Amino acid sequence: MTLVLRYAARSDRGLVRANNQDSVYAGPRLLALADGMGGHAAGEVASKVVVAALAPLDDDEPGDDLLDQLRGAVLEGNGAIAELVSHDPDLDGMGTTLTAVLFSGNRLGLVHVGDSRAYLQRGGQFTQITHDDTFVQSLIDEGRITEEEANVHPQRSLLLRALTGHEVEPSLAVREARAGDRYLLCSDGLCSYVSHETLAEAILIPDPQACADRMIELALKAGGPDNVTVIIADVVDVDYGDDAPIVGGAAGDGSSDQPPPDSPASRAGAITAPRTPPPQPMAQVGPTPDPKARNRKRVRLLVWIVAILIVLGLGAGGTVWWVLGQYYVGATDDNHVAIFEGVRGGPVLGIPLHRVAETSCLAPEEAGCKSLTLDELQESAREDVRKGVIPEKPGMDGAREAVRRLWLGALLPTCTADPASTATSTTATSATGTSASGGAVAGSTTSTTPTLTSASQQPGKNCRKVG
Template identity: 70%
Template sequence: MTLVLRYAARSDRGLVRSNNQDSVYAGPRLLALADGMGGHAAGEVASKVVIAALAPLDDDDPDDDLLAQLREATIAGNGSISELVASDPDLDGMGTTLTAVLFAGTRLGLVHIGDSRAYLRRNGQVSQITHDDTFVQSLIDEGRITEDEAANHPQRSLLLRALTGQHEVDPNLTVREARAGDRYLLCSDGLSGVVSHDTLTEALEITDPQACADRMIELALKGGGPDNVTVIIADVVDVDFGEDAPIVGGAAGNGQDEGAPASDTAASRAAALTAPAPPQRIEPPEEPPDPKAKRRKRIRWLLLFVLVLLLLAGGAITTRYFVMNQYYVGEGQNGEIAIYQGVRGSVLGIDLHKEIQGSCDPAVPDCEKVYVNELEQSARQTVRAGQPQESLQEAREFITRMRLSNRLPECEPPPKNQPRPGGANRPNGRGDQPTETTTPRPEQQEEQRPGVDCRQPRNPGGR
């Protein structure tokens, strides 16, 4: 009897995203998940390349130094991203997270960079075994905010570390003991950012790995599905044999939402990252007696990998065109309602958008600017949250609606005979007692609140 893995994997586009930028791989020895990020190129390009670099580890014989194997494969994946960017500078800005487990009997190696997560369920207790490389997590570590505050922090998606090909990579690497009965959950932030820890713990009680993975996806979608969501469930069991056919899904499975099993060779798995194949689970072929078979298999994989790079470069250029045709309405730097080209957020400090127009259409003469603090409270929140629009024209129409329907009326000037605050009266000019003043009526005491029920009038001629 030996320790083996029984696993299931699934990836879903979610309810908001137009494509799936996550990539996932689950095999007898390797569990790997990568969450791609946009920039000027699609994140699926980066996640595919990194998963392709790790896939051969599932075929290799167990090594005493699991961490060296994981580190070398991660560096190779980061180098592949760098080569793509060097060949086409327009691809600069893409990147990916990575969380992967390499299994070897009683031990397993864990590599992690970014905000995807790994959890361990042991003896009924669930614990997170990775540490988020995010700005918000650094604030938690420093005691500046709480976990509850982090859940709604405006910069909760800002990564401090990721695989971008721009810098030498130094991922977190750890070795853990594997025990029969352990269950591992690997997931993208499309799950952990939507579903609470208590709910995840409850779902991990589902015995069947595939049913458990399906439940995780269901919970993320019920939570609104704002991002791609990818899940791997793997149980450590003490049996004669475990699962033997790997599962490739997400962007690495050509955008298929369900994790699709693939044939058990490194070459065929690399090909699966670019060439569609019908989902199927097949028995692995018997190892040929030829001692050079492994070398030939690696050569075939390298040739296919070159083809992958060429195909990905063309796909990345197409995706860049898609991203740059996105628009949203938000608050400009001067407080004016503004139109932005691109998508909200940033990657490693690089904005994914730019302001292209204020609240006035350049083609409309004598247009009066509209500022966010002149809107009704609910409309302010809507604009400050950023409202995606299908086109530049739709963005302009949205601003027109805000101008006509959601702008506060101008504050009326106070009456000239309004009494001084506090009931103080002006002297009667003779240096003796003040003149008698009548108490204002209740309706005269009510004051308009600028920014709440009215807006301050601007200077004459101000725009």
């Protein structure tokens, strides 16, 4: 017996929201749904990044470590959110829920954080198999309110756990998969507005795509104030299942949900396209596609994911070209002062944010031009360079001017050539003098000039070596 998944997915921004912060991925092994949050703080960015972190699991044979793979991918996605926030503080506050299933033969791994949900239809029973990480659910668990009261509670949207870049442990479970099982994964845009009883009726629609369409329709009929996303997946015993992954919502190329142009989400490069009403299914359930077409889709998906991560990780104005036009003065690994192209910070998901564009010599076009080192700078200037000096004037010209200022006003005094032979004073003798009347007279004069003693000279601290 060979068990495979037959699946469909749908996402809609709803009737009120200006954009879609949900992201969804459905493939032969992986089902993942993330509901972004944070409003102007780019919830759609968070959901995209987390789904992108899980997507590679769809191409790998899961083996025996289903939960380890899921946990690792979730932590990677959560870490990516933290990286983005560190490079653009305006993104602080964004986050996402996650509910995902990794399928392998007669087993599946389930990972969950937040208030998106997973349901199982088996043997005539429709059951919720995830536990909401919400304040009202904690009140229900303690017996302080009923589920009916939770539906109208003023804090019903308060999450206790989500992926926000801060440390969090997802809920993990392994479940048995049986032929005939049907799974529903949904964002709270469905289950918060459509009753359990109504969902239990709709889940019986035989065709997965028709079932997903009906779920979306029910949410919109209920007012559709929130984004709503649905995955329907059947466990079937056949030779093959659907092989083309479905990527949708904020993570899909077909989403029209544009964030405001001045929002951090827009600046982080959320990639969407114009929406064509009425909403259409993101993919149709059908036979296995040609392997070459499948590979092309995966290549396009990989390129798309990489492009998003580059744009998001830079935390800049929407395109990589913006970053290539930024310059600052910083220190190289070998403590030389240099002009860097890009922005400060370490790699984001392995993507470097800057590179050395030019040394710090005053005439870079001349052969043998000497560049500054940190040891030659005064301590305050040294710290500024370590942190990165942003030029007052943008562009390479501004960076070169910042280097000139270091040369002219931030150097340590020169150490004497032979510290061991210096004294606390030197005597200069002149063979001639000048009379009050202005004539030259024979004789000698002396003058005393203070210098650093050999004990007080500390190259790199209070003086600099020359040559």
